[in-house]
Amino acid sequence: MRDLAGDLSLLSINTATLRKQLALSAVIETCARRGIGGLSPWRDQVQAAGLAQVARQLKDARLVLTGYCRGGFFPATDAAGLRAALEDNRRAVDEAKALGAPCLVLVAGSLPDALAGKPSHKDIGLARAQVHDGIAATLQYARGVGMPLAIEPLHPMQGADRACINTLEHALDICDALDPGRTGALGVALDVYHVWWDPKLTGQIARAGAERLLAYHVCDWLVPTRDLLNDRGMMGDGIIELKKIRALVEAAGYAGHVEVEIFSDAWWSRPADEVLDTCLARYQTVV
Numbered sequence: 001m002r003d004l005a006g007d008l009s010l011l012s013i014n015t016a017t018l019r020k021q022l023a024l025s026a027v028i029e030t031c032a033r034r035g036i037g038g039l040s041p042w043r044d045q046v047q048a049a050g051l052a053q054v055a056r057q058l059k060d061a062r063l064v065l066t067g068y069c070r071g072g073f074f075p076a077t078d079a080a081g082l083r084a085a086l087e088d089n090r091r092a093v094d095e096a097k098a099l100g101a102p103c104l105v106l107v108a109g110s111l112p113d114a115l116a117g118k119p120s121h122k123d124i125g126l127a128r129a130q131v132h133d134g135i136a137a138t139l140q141y142a143r144g145v146g147m148p149l150a151i152e153p154l155h156p157m158q159g160a161d162r163a164c165i166n167t168l169e170h171a172l173d174i175c176d177a178l179d180p181g182r183t184g185a186l187g188v189a190l191d192v193y194h195v196w197w198d199p200k201l202t203g204q205i206a207r208a209g210a211e212r213l214l215a216y217h218v219c220d221w222l223v224p225t226r227d228l229l230n231d232r233g234m235m236g237d238g239i240i241e242l243k244k245i246r247a248l249v250e251a252a253g254y255a256g257h258v259e260v261e262i263f264s265d266a267w268w269s270r271p272a273d274e275v276l277d278t279c280l281a282r283y284q285t286v287v
């Protein structure tokens with residue numbers, strides 16, 4: 001298992017972690033200044049700053065990307081909606097390529113309009129079929145561009161509105177169906193927050209192997225958790241066995257960055273420097 005103490009080159013900051021405090025350009029600047037090795041930006045932040053400008057700043061700062069967040073949300077109620085989702089995913093693939101990201105992270109989506117609180121139907125089987133087809137079509141395009149796709153299974157509590165792929169096993173089943181040759185074009189973004197509870201986790205991480213493990217996200221699960229989306233914990237403040245899971249991931253061959261991704265009203269209300277100082281300290285001790 002790799003020793004992270006004193007080595008910030010393997011640390012990546014998902015920019016959602018500081019989205020309420022800093023604009024993207026300031027996140028890039030402060031991460032580079034601290035010697036942090038990687039960054040994973042979100043599309044809305046990149047769009048606000050300008051794609052070309054962000055690409056230039058990342059290059060100048062010598063920060064590598066560890067992913068681009070995010071594509072997905074494939075299900076829709078009609079053909080036009082399905083087409084629009086595919087077009088948007090192709091744009092996301094192109095943006096990821098322009099930024100030099102190693103993969104585009106996919107959050108599958110689930111029941112159409114559920115995110116707005118008004119699901120247009122209850123047929124999760126249909127949503128899953130549309131997700132399968134959407135990933136297949138996007139993979140075809142992404143292969144041509146040379147941009148790997150990383151499916152991120154989400155915790156089942158988000159199964160209605162954000163993702164109908166809720167286990168690593170399900171994500172890997174889709175990978176095996178669409179990329180049986182394990183070419184590196186399709187894999188998973190493994191986020192401890194979403195998978196820590198899974199009794200099949202150990203076996204499925206081994207099954208994934210280096211070819212499928214395209215990104216590794218950390219934070220912690222707080223007890224109690226007060227919000228389904230924005231109450232993630234800082235590493236070490238919750239109950240996830242972080243070192244144990246990282247050992248499994250590295251034993252399976254993962255040699256990439258450790259990406260800190262914390263959606264938290266509590267941490268968003270603190271100064272950016274305090275959040276980053278804490279991330280750095282915890283990354284070196286409890287992750």
Ligand code: ZN
Pocket residue numbers: 152189190191217261
């Ligand atoms: Zn994640």
